[in-house]
Amino acid sequence: MQSEFADFQLYRQRCAQQFSLNRCQTQQLYARLLAAYSEPQRHYHGVQHILECLQHFDQIRTQLQQLSLVELALWFHDAVYHPKAQDNEAQSATLCQQLCADFLTAAQLETVSRWILATRQHQPSDEPDLNALLDIDLAILAAPPARFAEYQQQIHQEYAWVEQNLYQHKRRAVLMQFYQMQPLYQTRYFQQHYEAQAKHNLAQALSAAGESAS
Incomplete structure (x- = not known):
């Protein structure tokens, strides 16, 4: 678990740098994400899953067009997860919109939110970056x-x-x-x-x- 936490911190810092987040923004954002992915109802959809997704992301990052947005979508795609709920993806997209509104444009927020919603059905897309995101989620x-x-x-x-x-x-x-x-x-x-x-x-x-x- 300690190793996972250290890896989480390293990936966190890299993503924060891509969006030029200051120290306070970084700490607040990723404290929320770490708390979310550490919830007791999560046995698969937790820190381990996010780290595995980011490792696969690193394998294909040179093939992506909107690199930082794919990475952000990975961070948030399971940010809300309750096994009995039917709207986890929608809630995750909403949380992303709330927490990222001060450093993403409206168009970027729309794109990331739409990609997060797409992880519910996992249907093929005509967007290469979205297909990459979905493949990573199913890796x-x-x-x-x-x-x-x-x-x-x-x-x-x-x-x-x-x-x-x-x-x-x-x-x-x-x-x-x-x-x-x-x-x-x-x-x-x-x-x-x-x-x-x-x-x-x-x-x-x-x-x-x-x-x-x-």
């Missing part, structure tokens, strides 16, 4: 087997309040939706580096889910 599906298994358990923990058979049914439907997407990832980089592993992980998970249901 966990291509994680090494041990991390993917951990991710599956973390999601299960977030939905521990759901009756077990119903959870398995709903979770299998989500995994199947991703498995049937052709392609799953929309950017060439993610297709080349992660598509095969993601489909393998999803196939394994679906097979295990089928055995559990039988």
